[in-house]
Amino acid sequence: MRIRFEKRDYRSKRIAILVPIISLLVSFLLGAIVLGFSHANPLQTYGAMIKGAFGSQMKLQYTLVKAIPLLLCGLSVGIAFRLKFWNIGAEGQYVGGVIGITWVMQFWTFLPEALLLPVGIIVGVLTGALLGGIPGVLKAQWSVDETLTTLMMNYIIIGYAEYLYINAWKAPLGNMGTVPYPKVAWLPKIWGRVHAGIFFALALVVILWFVLYKTRWGFELNMIGKNQRAAQCQGVSIKKNIILAMLLSGAIAGLAGVIDSAAVTHQLTKGVDAGYGFTGIIIAWMSGLNPFVSIIISIIMAALETGTDALQMKLGLPSAMGEVLQGLILIPLLAGNIFIEYRVLFIRSHKELSV
Amino acid sequence: MSEFTTDETPVVRMVNITKHFPGVLANDQVDLTLHKGEVLALLGENGAGKSTLMNMLVGLYQPDSGEIYVKGSLADIKSPQDSMALGVGMIHQEFMLVGNMSVAENIVLGMKDLPFVPPMIEIRKKITDLSKRYGLQVHPDKIIQDLSVGEQQRVEILKLLYRGADILILDEPTAVLTPGEARDLNEILKKMLAEGKSAIFITHKMDEVMEFSHSVQVLRRGKSVSVCPTKSIKRVQDLANMMVGRDILFSLERGPYSPGEVRVEAQDLTVLPIGGGKPVLDNVSLTIQGGEILGIAGVAGNGQQQLTEALTGLLKVNSGKIFLNGKNMTNKTPLQIIKNGVSHIPADRGRMGVVGDMSVGDNLAMKKYRTNELSVHSVIKRGWVRKFAERLIEAFTIKTPNQDTSVKFLSGGNIQKTILAREIDSCGGILIAVYPSRGLDVGATEAVRQNLIKQRDKGNAVLLVSEELEELLMVADKIAVIFEGRIMDILDAKEATTEKLGMLMAGVEKEGV
Numbered sequence: 001m002r003i004r005f006e007k008r009d010y011r012s013k014r015i016a017i018l019v020p021i022i023s024l025l026v027s028f029l030l031g032a033i034v035l036g037f038s039h040a041n042p043l044q045t046y047g048a049m050i051k052g053a054f055g056s057q058m059k060l061q062y063t064l065v066k067a068i069p070l071l072l073c074g075l076s077v078g079i080a081f082r083l084k085f086w087n088i089g090a091e092g093q094y095v096g097g098v099i100g101i102t103w104v105m106q107f108w109t110f111l112p113e114a115l116l117l118p119v120g121i122i123v124g125v126l127t128g129a130l131l132g133g134i135p136g137v138l139k140a141q142w143s144v145d146e147t148l149t150t151l152m153m154n155y156i157i158i159g160y161a162e163y164l165y166i167n168a169w170k171a172p173l174g175n176m177g178t179v180p181y182p183k184v185a186w187l188p189k190i191w192g193r194v195h196a197g198i199f200f201a202l203a204l205v206v207i208l209w210f211v212l213y214k215t216r217w218g219f220e221l222n223m224i225g226k227n228q229r230a231a232q233c234q235g236v237s238i239k240k241n242i243i244l245a246m247l248l249s250g251a252i253a254g255l256a257g258v259i260d261s262a263a264v265t266h267q268l269t270k271g272v273d274a275g276y277g278f279t280g281i282i283i284a285w286m287s288g289l290n291p292f293v294s295i296i297i298s299i300i301m302a303a304l305e306t307g308t309d310a311l312q313m314k315l316g317l318p319s320a321m322g323e324v325l326q327g328l329i330l331i332p333l334l335a336g337n338i339f340i341e342y343r344v345l346f347i348r349s350h351k352e353l354s355v
Numbered sequence: 356m357s358e359f360t361t362d363e364t365p366v367v368r369m370v371n372i373t374k375h376f377p378g379v380l381a382n383d384q385v386d387l388t389l390h391k392g393e394v395l396a397l398l399g400e401n402g403a404g405k406s407t408l409m410n411m412l413v414g415l416y417q418p419d420s421g422e423i424y425v426k427g428s429l430a431d432i433k434s435p436q437d438s439m440a441l442g443v444g445m446i447h448q449e450f451m452l453v454g455n456m457s458v459a460e461n462i463v464l465g466m467k468d469l470p471f472v473p474p475m476i477e478i479r480k481k482i483t484d485l486s487k488r489y490g491l492q493v494h495p496d497k498i499i500q501d502l503s504v505g506e507q508q509r510v511e512i513l514k515l516l517y518r519g520a521d522i523l524i525l526d527e528p529t530a531v532l533t534p535g536e537a538r539d540l541n542e543i544l545k546k547m548l549a550e551g552k553s554a555i556f557i558t559h560k561m562d563e564v565m566e567f568s569h570s571v572q573v574l575r576r577g578k579s580v581s582v583c584p585t586k587s588i589k590r591v592q593d594l595a596n597m598m599v600g601r602d603i604l605f606s607l608e609r610g611p612y613s614p615g616e617v618r619v620e621a622q623d624l625t626v627l628p629i630g631g632g633k634p635v636l637d638n639v640s641l642t643i644q645g646g647e648i649l650g651i652a653g654v655a656g657n658g659q660q661q662l663t664e665a666l667t668g669l670l671k672v673n674s675g676k677i678f679l680n681g682k683n684m685t686n687k688t689p690l691q692i693i694k695n696g697v698s699h700i701p702a703d704r705g706r707m708g709v710v711g712d713m714s715v716g717d718n719l720a721m722k723k724y725r726t727n728e729l730s731v732h733s734v735i736k737r738g739w740v741r742k743f744a745e746r747l748i749e750a751f752t753i754k755t756p757n758q759d760t761s762v763k764f765l766s767g768g769n770i771q772k773t774i775l776a777r778e779i780d781s782c783g784g785i786l787i788a789v790y791p792s793r794g795l796d797v798g799a800t801e802a803v804r805q806n807l808i809k810q811r812d813k814g815n816a817v818l819l820v821s822e823e824l825e826e827l828l829m830v831a832d833k834i835a836v837i838f839e840g841r842i843m844d845i846l847d848a849k850e851a852t853t854e855k856l857g858m859l860m861a862g863v864e865k866e867g868v
Contacts, residue, residue, distance in 0.1 A: 214734055214735060214737075215733050215734050215735065216724055216725055216730055216733045216734075216735060217733065219717070219724050219735055222710075222713065222717075223710050223713070223721065226710045226711070226712045226713055227706070227709070227710040227711065227712075229706050229707050230706065230707050230708060230709060230710050230721075231710070232669065232689060233667070233669065233689065233699060233701055233707045233708070234689075234693070234721045234722060235688070235689045235690035235692075235693040235694075235722075236690070237688065237690065
């Protein structure tokens, strides 16, 4: 008996829905095995996680607050991925956004107070765009590999941010972190901890969906991503679009940073590189680059984080177990994609044929 | 071809072979018999099941039912290694050679009983002996990527002979050869037959069947529809009809030749390869008038690709000028050239012509989505696109379940029709078609050619790059022959003959004319 993969000649909707569900079940099963090794009751653990993420209004708010930057980073990465441009620099572009808004809040004191927040948002977004644009230009002009440039730029930007909050921009008191932004320039809360950033994120989902699926530019990005050479033959400029898409991608990652710092941290300090940019890669991938699906995925990802926090507190499991479970949930989901593209054949050997 | 004896047991017997693929019955109870010293031509349109049948003989696929006998005994062939052990070897359309290794290295590569340090002196000697015996001239120390396509094919044949194959399967072996090289291949085959080898020859070209084979088996939609000795065939037309199952036109309707104003003018185009070396386009000049089809003949890789890419803006020229529809379009972007009325049917339809993962409708809209016909203020009107696609699908008889089907699921012929529909619909006076009928079956080829002629009759200028001389002689008004980046000569299609073109394609200057 041999197992063979054969490419499907059409994609069925049933399979596309079934595969993620089965993958999720496999994930929970794998997780249960690992939990079993640590003598924890899997059902109890999963229950605690769900409770920890959605169990009360406050917990739900925590989850949503985390989901906002995740959603924005997922959208950011998703745009680049449409072009098969592997932007793994959203983390750095996010931090760049925070640096941008912090710069305005700290030093643009000549501005009237009411303008601090809008100008800060704009400068932060532009910083992100610039940081995304650099690898875009390098790729478009000299075909420099974007995975390397975007990854490396993360280290540069995060390192620079560290220099700023430990050294150059450090508040007079304490040993790290800038002076908090003036209260008038904070992004307002709308429901408990949930802040107005959620409107930015949801509006962006709608705008991006429209741009990507309804406009000429979206059509061009789709062509480039699916067959660059054919797009070129149809007169679509690859260079221009790579640079544009990366500017936009960086700008949205920058916006994620701007919003989170204007609404939650109110300063540039340790922990600014919280990994939202990297999780954004997973979100973009799992959502199939669809902005609306990204909403659901980013809430799930946020819930995984807040839920595992509860594990430590409630069940006394080590915090690393949370990350283990996250990984176990992701691998089958990502690997499951192969069953959407391929079918599995079991071939019996032809032994019985021999004379 | 010489006679062979039929009294022995057949060397290959395939009985009642059936093979399903998802949604397709690729082979339906097919029988096939090959005798020692015989060349069997396996004729059929694309998708008739020829390659599938042969792939089962060499173990790349397993039949769902049916039996295969090799040299009299039932064979269980699960892999190409199994078939090689039985002496059956196949040369695929795409050669399986390692470009930066030598001929000798390629020939022994992957052999299981090879010692850790291969005895290269012995190997080389054996190769030289084999090539002398069969007239397969290739030097064992040459590097593959320095060889011509014809020579690479000889390496593939040597590879099989070296491993002791005596039943050779050739999948459309002449598709990549010049007429001269094809004749050489015929000689090689004859020598191999004289040594007691046999061959199966996959093709969809009638003249090859007549020239190369002893017997011919026709497949149509997975079924074997006829087996007969080649000699018994009176008219080529009969074979063609058997293959498609209906009468096909061998001559195309065309209006009188009445060229108008010059639409394409290339002056001294020169393109140098990256990193230097011999120019890939060397002072190429040509003009095409409206209402005229200029054919470009030449063996693939002699600058056709660079010429068409330069004309469509995909490749920058180092010197020379290009005028399209009267405007200087030298080194302009593809978009500027498209907007100046140039349509392009590219050589590699899957890689350059369509976006396989996008729908038929979207692929049809890929030129006009940016115009007011399909969008308003950069927002694409989906309803308009649907109607537009519906109209083209009908006008060009594109066979597709619906316009939302991904293009990659269509057959080669229908993919090409999709491209043709898009490019002809958006054509503004100039149509550049590169190998437009390559790999298509008779029906689709006919549609492609008829459409090109329709464009000419409408007063458009058509550039047709083709490797099939019959096509050029049938379709073009003038034929330019390109060799090593130079235009050897431009002939009137009425005066051109296969022989004349063949000589020019091989780089032989015209004699005293």
